[in-house]
Amino acid sequence: GAGVSQSPRYKVAKRGQDVALRCDPISGHVSLFWYQQALGQGPEFLTYFQNEAQLDKSGLPSDRFFAERPEGSVSTLKIQRTQQEDSAVYLCASSSGTESNQPQHFGDGTRLSIL
Amino acid sequence: AQKITQTQPGMFVQEKEAVTLDCTYDTSDPSYGLFWYKQPSSGEMIFLIYQGSYDQQNATEGRYSLNFQKARKSANLVISASQLGDSAMYFCAMREPNGNTGKLIFGQGTTLQVKP
Numbered sequence: 001g002a003g004v005s006q007s008p009r010y011k012v013a014k015r016g017q018d019v020a021l022r023c024d025p026i027s028g029h030v031s032l033f034w035y036q037q038a039l040g041q042g043p044e045f046l047t048y049f050q051n052e053a054q055l056d057k058s059g060l061p062s063d064r065f066f067a068e069r070p071e072g073s074v075s076t077l078k079i080q081r082t083q084q085e086d087s088a089v090y091l092c093a094s095s096s097g098t099e100s101n102q103p104q105h106f107g108d109g110t111r112l113s114i115l
Numbered sequence: 116a117q118k119i120t121q122t123q124p125g126m127f128v129q130e131k132e133a134v135t136l137d138c139t140y141d142t143s144d145p146s147y148g149l150f151w152y153k154q155p156s157s158g159e160m161i162f163l164i165y166q167g168s169y170d171q172q173n174a175t176e177g178r179y180s181l182n183f184q185k186a187r188k189s190a191n192l193v194i195s196a197s198q199l200g201d202s203a204m205y206f207c208a209m210r211e212p213n214g215n216t217g218k219l220i221f222g223q224g225t226t227l228q229v230k231p
Binding site for chain 2: 103111
């Protein structure tokens with residue numbers, strides 16, 4: 001597609017359930033990022049992939065968060081045993097490379113609500 | 116550690132006037148990139164403009180320009196001839212310098228409302 005695609009757009013889950021969020025980056029983009037955005041705040045970095053390699057996962061808040069990009073294209077962010085503080089918008093972004101002047105292009109995000 | 120500060124939680128501007136959104140940053144690295152993004156209420160994050168730390172001239176993109184003052188570590192966004200569609204949240208971000216990830220560090224954002 002022309003842009004970054006994320007699904008689902010909205011997700012409601014009960015506390016303790018597992019959720020999976022999908023990101024389909026711009027075709028050919030090497031770099032893929034996940035961010036978490038709390039209401040009224042700026043996005044915060046979660047993890048980074050270069051192709052299929054997860055090079056940085058320093059932003060993942062706990063071991064309940066897991067991300068993968070097995071074929072270097074589509075990525076999935078999984079949250080196990082969800083808690084209320086996981087409620088946020090999860091943004092995926094991709095860029096064509098790692099040069100500092102290359103902008104990251106974002107998807108519309110997945111709004112996750114944990115009841 | 117790198118940090119981005121946006122001190123204006125909310126701003127109002129009259130349609131067709133210019134507005135400046137403030138951004139200051141903190142880094143000890145000489146090489147870095149600065150970005151501005153627009154986030155309408157629908158939620159998508161739209162890239163507006165980029166400024167590199169070594170760029171000699173201020174960046175411009177249509178009605179957007181960046182007032183880059185390196186010594187003061189500020190990178191203010193100027194929007195000229197405001198339109199109603201400019202009403203949104205605006206984020207300043209810095210790309211982590213010399214890192215393997217190139218992750219973005221965002222400020223808290225400024226909400227801009229354009230009045231007709």
